[in-house]
Amino acid sequence: MKDSPKEDDFAKKEVSKNLLGEDSTAKQDATTDDSKRRALSDFPRYLWSVALGAGFFGMGLTLAILGLALPTLAVNLNLTIDDLSLVLIARGGGYIVGSFIAGILESKFDFHILAAIFLLVMGIGVVLTPVILNVASFYICTALSSLGMGGYETVANVLCLYLWGKKSEPVLQFLHFWFCFGSAMTPFLSKSFLNQVVHNASHSVNSSATASMASSPNITYIENTTVPLVSVPYFIIAGFLTLVIISLLLLKCFASLDSTKSQDENTIEQEGTRYRYGILILIFWLFFFMSGFQVTMFTFLYKFGITESPGLAYSRDVSADLNAMFFITVVVGQFLAIFWSQKFSPAKILTADFIGVGIGSVLLLLYPLYFEAAPILFWITIGLIGFSGTSIYACIFLWTNQYITINGSAAAVFIFGAAVGEMVLPIPVGFLIEEHVLSFLYFCSGYTFTLILIFLLTVKFAQTKGQRLSQNNPDEEDKLKAEECLADQKIPETVI
Structure with a gap:
């Protein structure tokens, strides 16, 4: 006996409900799995963000140490602050060069590796600065460390956007917080290793006027060494940068993440x-x-x-x-x-x-x-x-x-x-x-x-x-x- 049209429609609806129910359940399971997958995939991003933040902290230390150590470095070179007044131009020029180098290399090299390279350049400049013997070397070392800072800042900012996309707002603020925190912590790190400096009432460290120095013109060395005492905070900063570099390289080996460079290049054309x-x-x-x-x-x-x-x-x-x-x-x-x-x-x-x-x-x-x-x-x-x-x-x-x-x-x-x-x-x-x-x-x-x-x-x-x-x-x-x-x-x- 042939089924009636009503019975046939009823059977189709039952089948549809079963199929929809099974598919809905499958979708819920898939959504749960995808949520877990996203949580797991975000963990390496958090690791990278912490490492980048540590790099910004080191960059803040590097940027702030110059102004504090400048009077002591001037004494070590047997010069006045006036004689080293062009250091700000050397630092700014190095920053510009480093940033443009990073902009050129970003399409040719992996950003994760570039970040480590620029931190290495920064660290080399930091290590050499307190042990230099003449003004030219001082400017070169300052420009070298600034080159690393400019390149790292460029790479780290863009890498943060690549890693987090539309979720990058708090992460980028997090990175710049560590830069500010590093700058604020530098006086506490370095004040015990700087010479005592006395200024006239109308002069300051930051002005272009000549400062009168109460300390001896002789260099203050670390005990039983020929290394200037002012080198200690520089060496501490360089050691910290080395740890950050090692962390970035380890993350590159064991927690590498893909970026969206090719996709972003397509949006540029639009x-x-x-x-x-x-x-x-x-x-x-x-x-x-x-x-x-x-x-x-x-x-x-x-x-x-x-x-x-x-x-x-x-x-x-x-x-x-x-x-x-x-x-x-x-x-x-x-x-x-x-x-x-x-x-x-x-x-x-x-x-x-x-x-x-x-x-x-x-x-x-x-x-x-x-x-x-x-x-x-x-x-x-x-x-x-x-x-x-x-x-x-x-x-x-x-x-x-x-x-x-x-x-x-x-x-x-x-x-x-x-x-x-x-x-x-x-x-x-x-x-x-x-x-x-x-x-x-x-x-x-x-x-x-x-x-x-x-x-x-x-x-x-x-x-x-x-x-x-x-x-x-x-x-x-x-x-x-x-x-x-x-x-x-x-x-x-x-x-x-």
Whole structure:
């Protein structure tokens, strides 16, 4: 007897339910397996992030040790600080060269190996610096260590984006936190190995004036050796960098990860040359003024503190405390940025940062009006600028990556702008601060307002085309969701 149409339809529905149920269960099992797989695949990324953070910590130590050890190194060379005043240009030039070398090599060499190579170059420069015998060697060693810093920063920033994709916000903030922390820890590491230096009331270590040194012109050596005592912190930093290099090489051997370079190169073609170059030029100037402003601030803050009215007329100890407070707020701000980046977009964090820095800059301009009545307000102003400005660097990286692909060449452009700003923008303040101490406040405020204006122009230009499509740079979770959607669309076809 032939089945009725109703019975036949009922049988088909039952079969469909069974098939859908089995497929749904299979999908749930597959999703669970994929979740476990993603958790396991993320573990090597965490290892790489910790290793990169250790490299940033070593880079912070390397960058900060120069200013602290410069008076002692000048005594060892039987010179004055004036004679070594070109060291900032040598350091900035090395930074630029290292960044561009990294940008050129990123398409030819593995980024994981490049990071270790640039750390090795940095370590060689660090080891040789305190044992040099003449000015030329001192400049060469400084440029060599800076070359390693510029190359490593370029490689590590881009490698972080490659490893984490759209999840890179807190990781990149984490890396830059360790850089700030390393800079803040350097005085504690090195102060026991530096010569005692006495300055006139109107001079500081960072000014171009000649310092009068109370220590003996003879070199202070490590006991029973011919190695200068100032070499100890340098050797400690070099030893730490060696451990980081070994860690990176071990991770390369046992926890190697694939990057998305070829995929990113395809997205570059989609962005358009004119649009991409326009953003790169604007971001270059952003980094130029941002880094130049920050270097000007912490280079001449001590000088402003010890200068008599209209300066602060503080003692050396109080001025040093003002500098320490500035760096502490920088470290705290960078630490909190790790958590803020998980809840807020880079654009929102940048907006808050620029508002804070802008308010601080206005308060700098108003300094003559309130200092006698409320001197604590100046300390609050410096703390606000340090706290607000610390996360701008990483946030600009992350924000720009939403509009164009950040590869090694793009990162090199950014770091080139930062290095040039560090060399150029402090120069007018250095020339004027001796006779016009308030020029320090005026230039810092001018640099900040220019920075905010360029950022607004950059936002306006970037919005002409909009953010990149998420499928241009998907992470594993996005791919999984896409596969599930496709599976949902195909199931009814197989059942029918």
